[in-house]
Amino acid sequence: MTPLQTLPEWAATAPAIVLALTGLALLLIDTIDPDSTNNGLLAGTATLGALAAGGIAAWFLIGGTGMESTGGAISLYGDALVVDGMSLFFTLIFTSVTAMVTVASYDYLADEEYQGEFYSLVIFAATGMTLMGMANSLATVFVSLELASLPSYALVAFLKKDRGSIEAGLKYFLIGALSSAVFAFGISLVFAVTGSLVLPEVAATLAEGTELVGVLGLGVLMIAGGFAFKTASVPFHFWAPEAYEGAPAPVSAFLSSASKAAGFAVAFRVFTVAFPLETVTAVGGGSVDWSLLFALLAVVTMTLGNFAAATQENVKRMLAYSSIGHAGYALIGLAAITVDGGAANGDVLGASMAHLLVYGFMNTGAFLFIAMVEKWGLGRTFEDYNGIASKAPIAATAMTVFMFSLAGLPPFGGFVSKYALFYSAIESGFWWLAAFGAVNSALSLFYYSRVVKAMWIEEPSKPLEIGSQPVGLYVAIIFAAVGTVLLLPGFQPVIETAQTVAAALF
Amino acid sequence: MIIEALIAVTFLAALVTFVLPDRYAGKAAFALSLAPVIGSLYMWQQYDASGNALLGGNIAFETDVVWLQLGQYDLHWMVGVDGISMPLVVLTTILTTLAIVSAWTPIAERQSQFFGLMLLMEANLLGVFTALDFFVWFVFWEAVLVPMYFLIGVWGGPRRKYAAIKFFVYTNIASLVMFIGFISLVFGLGDSITSLRLPEIAQALQAGQLGSFAGLSAGALASVAFIAMFFGFAVKVPVAPLHTWLPDAHVEAPTPVSVMLAGVLLKMGTYALLRFNFTMLPETARAFALPIALLAVASVIYGALLALAQQDLKRIVAYSSVSSMGYVILGLIAYTTYGVGGATFQMVAHGLISGLMFMAVGVIYNTTHTRMVSDMSGIADRMPVTAGIFVAGAFGYMGLPLMAGFAAEFFIFKGAFESTVMEAMPLFTGAAMFGIVIVAGYLLFAMQRTLFGPFRFDGDYDVTEAPFHDVAPLAVLLLLTIVLGVSPDIFFTMIQDAVNPILELGGAF
Amino acid sequence: MTTKPQLKLGSHLVPGLAAVALFVVMAVVFLGASFPNPQGFAEGANITASIGYSMFNLDFGDVTGESFLVAFIVIAVTLDVALDGAIHLARREESGQMRTILTDGGRELKRTLLDSDDEEGDH
């Protein structure tokens, strides 16, 4: 059944609406009963909302909503929003990560106050991300990006009595504010050149020709900067190590998986729709070659992330850097787009999307494992992880799966998605990008395996005591691990969908 | 479907073993591991392939279904065996079972994890040797490393962490280089192939479909891909000077793991070299005959000389593995029936004999808790049966006729000597053959000092004969070595059948 | 003792050179740009009303503008959420006890407990 034949058009935004309503519902619950900390109810509501939104997205996706088969993308409210396969695909990523994070938070926040705020902030941020995926106007992009960002700042600084959390929040906020200013300035410059904020119209104006290549270039670069902040790419990545390290681990998971994916979602759409490469590389006697820009950023980002991660002593910070490295991989999706790429453009973009999906599972899982370790009060360094496997073999196995998958080792999802990504890059002629990625993957194996080594091979220096067996965290981690493993044999539908929906952008 | 069943049963056995209590894990793993043994023997009995699987031969137990459609090239689940892989499958199952038995004594903690990982590794190894789609093959290829990493890292010796991570990272980087090389070849083939099935790729390459890629002409691309793949596999084999992970890994690994490492894992490298470099790019291989032969000779002589300098019994056997695998390279580059066939035969023969040697060293270690030559002498006085088998195994390693090692080495020497890939092959062969003198040197010296002479042991342990279940695997391996040495045709006929098509390959582009 | 602001010139201003550099580059770009004549607004057009209409995706304005309906709703939520977050952060806690920091892997704690500085090295 194709859902929108029976539903009104606005219903296509249902995932975002469901999420927003869930957020409001959480506020309501918190308002009605502010003092009691009914963790189960809050976490359950948030999870249910996320799952419902995800379910709807999946249903739409299977039904072909906004895709070629049902008449193409659905454009709403004066082109401010567009619902197509890509937005639904990313919604699926956001909601699944959100669901895992909220389930895990049930245990993580058990001893905290203000849980209502926490869940509502998470759900609103997810709403913002979903909207980012749908945004079809720079105005909507900016506003929804802020909707995703502002709760994130608060979430990072959520542990008000933890200096790390505060410091992380501060740095995240400051760099974020700066980046959003840069982003806004970029938008203003693009507006100066084209007189429009709606993405297809920007493209249309540019196609008519303009002499203002310099202004446009500056604008595009600054917009790219805004996305680079969101995706934690060089040179806007500086917040990431501290924010991921200092934030409560579920928030780190949320930010490094969902928020990063949201940044990519909007970047993919803005650059492919508003600034088609064939147009902007030939404006006014100059060119704005953002593909080259992203290629450069991709190489620097993945190299910096991996090298810096290699010598970390703190597992969480190592994962933070690895997350930067993965941003570099995903950037290949934009970097490998060429003027005459044809189908290859869709392939590489789709591969990048598929990688982000797999990454959503394995990286969220990894951070949630850290959340579990924090819950156990074991510390954050590699040393502190020594011998965990002897006490918690199932969780350690899951973490092992995440680590090897992140490193791109078979037989896990990370391998096949990385393979698809590099393969598509080569197909587009960017074999050197793939080579860079591959070499970086090899290096990454070193530090990922250190975690594994610590858990399974090292002996704990002091007697290891694990207090509780947090059910929610376990559920989330196992869910992520199973997803990571199953995405190897089940990669076919994922990559097929991703590449189909990506091809629709061109 | 029997291959799928074989792999699945082994996986299942691994899972079952994981959840069993430690007390029963060893025995249960042994019992469970008999299933793949029987399965592989049944396969062997039903085996009806002919020719080379990659070159249009008739593949036994073939399955071929589409798994992933990704871009231009589909990924298939394609498995099957031919005369090259069949012996290696049998070797893998038998050696795993024996290694599991040999682990009963030395593995004293976390048994269920240990035995589970052994079976998991076996499953992946079976996948490596049966996969005929590059992607499937690569998945198994890499998946072998993970259990190995843990097996060395958790149950290894004092420097196990260093050894495990070195092994893991080194071989992974090598795999990556190989992967890049192969994929560039695939892209060079362009539209002439539709999937990553190895037979399809090999046949397209033979048909001269290789085009240019990344600014490289077909010839240059073939060279680059060949070098990349050779590097990748050479690390695994290992070929000097890429061997340094091996002694560390062996010394630190517990005995049963060393057995698997030397017995089967090293063969992955040579198997892949044969399947990829020497089958797919024969012209390039012939063009590189000189450097390859040089590397082979260097491995043989260098490895053997290094073994001579070692004081640790395991290190001796480890370096001698480098030496023995050098013969395989020499045989492969010969491009003669006896050369390539002998190289393949050596994979099996060395698998058995090196397994035997590592186990024998392990049995002595179980009792003495030392492997240093200088720490003991006259062990034969207290452990006559073990010492006897040790001596027999050592002579097998030296290439005693009527044991498998001699057959393999003789085939290789004969094949390499009469090779036509270059004028000077007889000289290289002669140089490599000097390895048989050095190998005798270090093994005889080691035996003289440890096993013979007046009994002396600088340790607190009571040196007595090993229990039956320690010695039994040794005896089985010795018996297999002799059977294979007396009647190499058991495998050699089917190997030749699969190898001969490779020799006929000529100028494809 | 005066408390009025003073102009402080010193080495702390050096990083500011980066901003100057950025400005120079931007100025070069902008000065190189040549704009055609502006279109401007029609004489007497009610700009404010037009902004209002545009905000709600209505087509009644004198001057055209794009639809900001979605942005409007979203920003409403955003302000709400910002308030939510700000209040959470600003609310004063009853107990002032600081928690230990986990961010340095417990090194700080270890140092205080063991009173040793050896952890401080090149990490």
Added chain:
Amino acid sequence: MVPPQYYLLLSAAVFCIGIFGLLTRRNALLFLMSVELMLNAANINLVAFSYYWGNVTGQTFTLFTLALAAAEVAVGIGIILVLYRNFDGVDVTNATTMRW
């Protein structure tokens, strides 16, 4: 008629002054103010080119930017407040427990 380049130059100057402030000031509140300055640089452009293109898109968007600036300040103040409580000051360079 003021040429459009001058608006751009002005906005660039305001933008860079904002960055200058970020680079040279360590007080978190001054940090916030500098960011506001940068956002307003964008607003100058938007308003100027709204006129230039003859539509109200830019002007309308300016309102949103202002609103968002307010929201940002709200969250920012909240964070600065907890910073003050935890690090006994609003110097942004004090909070450096995490690095490398």
Added chain:
Amino acid sequence: MAGILDFAPAIVLLPFLSFLIALGAGRYMPKGGALAGIGATAGSFVLSIATFFAVSGGQTYNQTIYTWAEGLDAINLTFGLLIDPLSSMMLVIVTLVALLVHIFSLGYMNDEGETGLPRYYAGLGLFTASMLGFVVADNLLMAFMFFELVGLCSYLLIGFHFRQDGPPSAAKKAFLVTRFGDYFFLIGVVAVFATFGSAAFAGPDAFPVLAEEALNGEHSVNTFLGMGEQAWFTVVGLLVLGGVVGKSAQFPLHTWLPDAMEGPTPVSALIHAATMVAAGVYLVARMYGFYVLTPTTLAIIALIGGFTALFAATMGVVKKEIKQVLAYSTISQYGYMMLGLGAGGYVAATFHLMTHAFFKALLFLGAGSVIIAMHHNENMWDMGGLKDKMPVTYYAFLSGSLALAGIVPFAGFWSKDEVLYETLIHGLGGSPILLAAYAMGLLAVFFTGFYTFRMVFLTFHGEPRSGTARDPHGVRWNVKGPLAVLGVLAATTGLVNMVPVEKLFGIKGIDFLHQFLDGSFSSLNAHHYAELIPYSSGYIGGEAGTVAIGAAVSLGFALGGAALAHVLYNVPEPVEHTDKLGSIKTVLYNNYYQDEYQVWIATGVVQPISRVLDKFDQGIVDGVVNGISSVSLFAGGRVKRIQTGVVSNYVALLTLGLTALLLGLGLLGGWFA
């Protein structure tokens, strides 16, 4: 046709069976498996005799019986049996000596209460089986394989007393030194396969025949490294010769043999008389048709032989231990055989191989008997006067000594004389190399006479010089029996080929051995070889005159040596005269420093090289590997320093990054136009 020759495989398999029985069930059997060995070798012996007579009757046997490796599109590697006069003669020798050694072992091992007897008898059985397999091998590969097994068995038996320090070391040395020779042999085997596509000794595709045809231009073969056929055949021949030099303990690979005396004495007898050491010479005889084609090889063989004969003999004169003297005499005697083969005296060398087998087995067993008597003291200076205490041993030993010294009419005289005679006439025919070799061989006769009788006199004559010598341990029938049999053989076997008598007195038809070796495959008989020999003969005063002169001179030298020994040592209280040799004594005691330089090569060259390589491997090769990872980690350590933790720095870097990107892309994209 199921003749007696179809049972030939049983000759090999019976001792192998005894090996399995002794290994598996020896400990449950009386005498530790000795009886199985005796039965098996007796059976083999009987079959060998039958075979011998069948061959004498003109039957031959050349069959492939097992395909070891079947080549698809390539040649097969097979096992087969070749029974011709040469091999049938050798079968008799080997089985007889093996049988006697087994019986003797009852006295030497069982009666002396040795432990590990099953291992001992298993080793003997395998040793015998391997040697028999080697003897009947119908191709070079099979010969090589059994050759190696012989080497293994020598290792196991020499190192039988593994709980002491000496035997394992000697065993190792024996295997290692012969392995060095076998290395060349193996290359030779491979080269023969590569050259001819076959390694058969006989039959239509026998490689000597193919080589002959190739040299005549009737057949083409592969040669390598750009060599001509003659040159390449020489190379191949020399490669195979490497194995011969190693196993037959020829200079310079003879060093293992004296050390091998660490093994039990019956084993020494077996090794020296019939199995291991004989294998080398037998191999040359077996493929003589190939060697005669290359004069260079023949000359080298003759030179090595002549030199070794003299060289070893000189070392034998100063030894104190009875078995050491015998060891050097073995080396020397095999030198004669090599000399004979190199000089074109195929029959002569084979003849000497046979006679030597008997008298050397006799001497070793006799020495064993003495050693039993002396409670395992081997030093001759502690003996003396045993003649009266053990007469059977004495007379048997004397018979062997006379044969060894080459005193007419004992076996050694006839065969050694024929070897020297062949060398002389072919040398006179225009080959100065052979004349030089002859001179060395002749000189060696003198030393042989001297050391042999020095040994006899010191051991059996004079006054007992120690307590044990005065009251020696008695020996039983199982020691005396073999000695008696061999004593008779040593005295008489020379009579089967009395060529000098034939030549001098014109009595036709008493060169039985010559006739016997002539009756065979056309490509393998002595007659055929004689035609191919690249030498011509020269005479001094006619054929008969030369025979007479040669025999007289060699007999004179032998008697001279014996006489000197008589003068010096056949006195009641003999003393060492070695000091008279001056500095030469030291050289001789140290065996011309042959061991020293070989040990130096092993420990002074190879081991340091391997240690340096180990350092290189650990330091450089592995260092590079670890270095790469260290550099990466170091780079990582630097890269992460960018993250200073201070937000202001982040802003600065961010701004700079943005500016740099702006500049770079702007310049590329022409934004500053």
